[in-house]
Amino acid sequence: GAGVSQTPSNKVTEKGKYVELRCDPISGHTALYWYRQSLGQGPEFLIYFQGTGAADDSGLPNDRFFAVRPEGSVSTLKIQRTERGDSAVYLCASSLSPGGRYEQYFGPGTRLTVT
Amino acid sequence: AQSVTQLDSHVSVSEGTPVLLRCNYSSSYSPSLFWYVQHPNKGLQLLLKYTSAATLVKGINGFEAEFKKSETSFHLTKPSAHMSDAAEYFCVVSVSGSTLGRLYFGRGTQLTVWP
Numbered sequence: 001g002a003g004v005s006q007t008p009s010n011k012v013t014e015k016g017k018y019v020e021l022r023c024d025p026i027s028g029h030t031a032l033y034w035y036r037q038s039l040g041q042g043p044e045f046l047i048y049f050q051g052t053g054a055a056d057d058s059g060l061p062n063d064r065f066f067a068v069r070p071e072g073s074v075s076t077l078k079i080q081r082t083e084r085g086d087s088a089v090y091l092c093a094s095s096l097s098p099g100g101r102y103e104q105y106f107g108p109g110t111r112l113t114v115t
Numbered sequence: 116a117q118s119v120t121q122l123d124s125h126v127s128v129s130e131g132t133p134v135l136l137r138c139n140y141s142s143s144y145s146p147s148l149f150w151y152v153q154h155p156n157k158g159l160q161l162l163l164k165y166t167s168a169a170t171l172v173k174g175i176n177g178f179e180a181e182f183k184k185s186e187t188s189f190h191l192t193k194p195s196a197h198m199s200d201a202a203e204y205f206c207v208v209s210v211s212g213s214t215l216g217r218l219y220f221g222r223g224t225q226l227t228v229w230p
Contacts, residue, residue: 004158031216042119042205042220043159056215091159099216101147101166101209106159 002026004107006092012113013082021077021110025094032075033104034067035091043091049075050098082114117142119206121221129229134193136224138206141187148189149207149218150180159205165189167211176200201228 005024013019025032030051035043045059049069057067064082069075079086089111093104122137140146150162163174170182180191189206206221 033216033218035218035220040222042207042222043218044220045217048215048217056217059217093159095216101211102216103149103161103164104216104218105161106151108156108158 004092004094004105006090006107006110008110009108010111010113012115014115015082015084017082017114019079019082019112021079021090021112023075023077023092023094023107025073025075025092026096026105027073029094029096029105030072031095031098031102031104032069033093033095034075034077035093037089037091037109039088046077046090048098055098079112082112084114087112087114117144117146117208117210117219119208119219119221121204121206121224123224124222125225125227127227127229128196130198131195134191134196134200134226136191136204136206136226138189138191138221139187140189140206140208142208142210145211147209147211148180148182149209150174150178150189150191151205151207151220153203153205153223155202162191162204196226196228198228198230201226 032049034046037043048056052072064080067077089109091109092107118141120139148165151159165182
């Protein structure tokens with residue numbers, strides 16, 4: 001079946017601009033996660049959705065970052081007033097069930113470059 | 116708090132020789148442990164996971180890992196490396212009983228396989 005998909009695969013934007021990154025999870029997966037992977041680092045947690053609500057947003061670096069999942073399926077990560085330090089690969093993952101014991105399935109990521 | 120230390124940033128082996136990728140973890144709670152692999156321009160793929168059952172865990176492509184609580188280690192091994200194993204490997208910890216499922220990644224180990 002289809003895996004997690006993310007669009008766009010690459011995004012180049014100018015400093016100060018607004019961007020949206022989209023994630024389509026595996027059908028039926030109620031848990032959805034966003035991570036950010038900077039060059040040479042492992043992915044870092046940003047936010048977790050269970051259904052439509054953000055159950056844990058403690059990883060969002062500041063209030064320029066926001067994410068939604070209005071119908072409990074597709075999610076959008078929104079970044080306002082982008083900065084060069086936001087350049088990274090943004091990964092989305094979904095899981096059939098929430099919780100630390102269950103496998104998360106990752107999308108290919110969106111590479112964001114802020115010039 | 117949860118954290119992972121991958122003891123080697125780079126490992127190089129010859130094809131057909133054993134692979135050892137080292138990982139130590141820290142967790143305030145009963146952990147779930149995972150190894151993920153990331154091939155260039157591909158999404159993260161789960162190799163294997165430990166969730167408090169058997170301490171020796173077998174994964175895909177001939178990889179296995181042993182959970183050693185006394186040493187807080189979860190090293191990844193493979194008896195004989197193949198060229199296709201060349202990739203970035205991440206050791207990951209989460210809280211087993213948590214309903215949130217946030218993953219904590221190590222910084223990664225780049226595995227090179229020489230012919």
